[in-house]
Amino acid sequence: xxxxxxxxxxxxxxxxxxxxxxxxxxxxxxxxxxxxxxxxxxxxxxxxxxxxxxxxxxxxxxxxxxxxxxxxxxxxxxxxxxxxxxxxxxxxxxxxxxxxxxxxxxxxxxxxx
Amino acid sequence: xxxxxxxxxxxxxxxxxxxxxxxxxxxxxxxxxxxxxxxxxxxxxxxxxxxxxxxxxxxxxxxxxxxxxxxxxxxxxxxxxxxxxxxxxxxxxxxxxxxxxxxxxxxxxx
Numbered sequence: 001x002x003x004x005x006x007x008x009x010x011x012x013x014x015x016x017x018x019x020x021x022x023x024x025x026x027x028x029x030x031x032x033x034x035x036x037x038x039x040x041x042x043x044x045x046x047x048x049x050x051x052x053x054x055x056x057x058x059x060x061x062x063x064x065x066x067x068x069x070x071x072x073x074x075x076x077x078x079x080x081x082x083x084x085x086x087x088x089x090x091x092x093x094x095x096x097x098x099x100x101x102x103x104x105x106x107x108x109x110x111x112x113x
Numbered sequence: 114x115x116x117x118x119x120x121x122x123x124x125x126x127x128x129x130x131x132x133x134x135x136x137x138x139x140x141x142x143x144x145x146x147x148x149x150x151x152x153x154x155x156x157x158x159x160x161x162x163x164x165x166x167x168x169x170x171x172x173x174x175x176x177x178x179x180x181x182x183x184x185x186x187x188x189x190x191x192x193x194x195x196x197x198x199x200x201x202x203x204x205x206x207x208x209x210x211x212x213x214x215x216x217x218x219x220x221x222x223x
Binding site: 004031033042043044045048056091093098099101102103104105106107 | 144145147149155156157158159162202206209210211212213214215216
């Protein structure tokens with residue numbers, strides 16, 4: 001298995017632009033997690049899904065952030081409009097179930113100028 | 114709200130030493146605890162998962178223990194090697210899937 005796949009690996013954009021991050025889960029996994037990592041705040045859970053349904057989005061910082069799972073193997077995290085303070089590394093992770101071991105993707109490093 | 118603390122924030126040891134990384138959490142109502150490794154510029158790799166009913170887990174030179182009542186876990190690394198240099202993160206599963214500590218950055222000097 002190729003593991004969790006994220007794209008793009010790096011994204012540089014200007015303030016106000018829309019950014020879409022993509023994640024492909026490991027086949028057979030039912031839970032999907034989006035995290036953000038910064039030096040100041042460490043690794044924070046943004047939102048997670050189980051069986052394609054969003055379970056908890058309380059970590060999503062603002063309405064500018066949205067996440068979807070259009071099918072069982074794919075998810076997107078969208079930021080519109082982007083701001084410089086959104087600059088961070090965004091990880092997605094998948095697991096068989098919510099309480100099982102999570103497998104992380106390589107991350108997307110986002111820079112908003 | 115669950116809070117996870119890792120001490121020390123950074124640690125440097127000579128090759129061959131045994132070492133212990135510490136993790137503490139505020140809410141003992143957990144269902145599991147995981148230790149991850151993160152190399153610079155990379156994602157996280159799961160090392161060990163301890164269920165709340167377990168006291169420890171072992172994998173090769175790694176041993177993780179869990180004391181739920183005191184809100185503590187330790188990761189023991191035996192005979193450290195330069196390849197063990199990385200950041201080690203502790204994560205606790207409770208009412209939200211995982212709450213992470215900020216990690217301990219380990220450097221093993223050859």
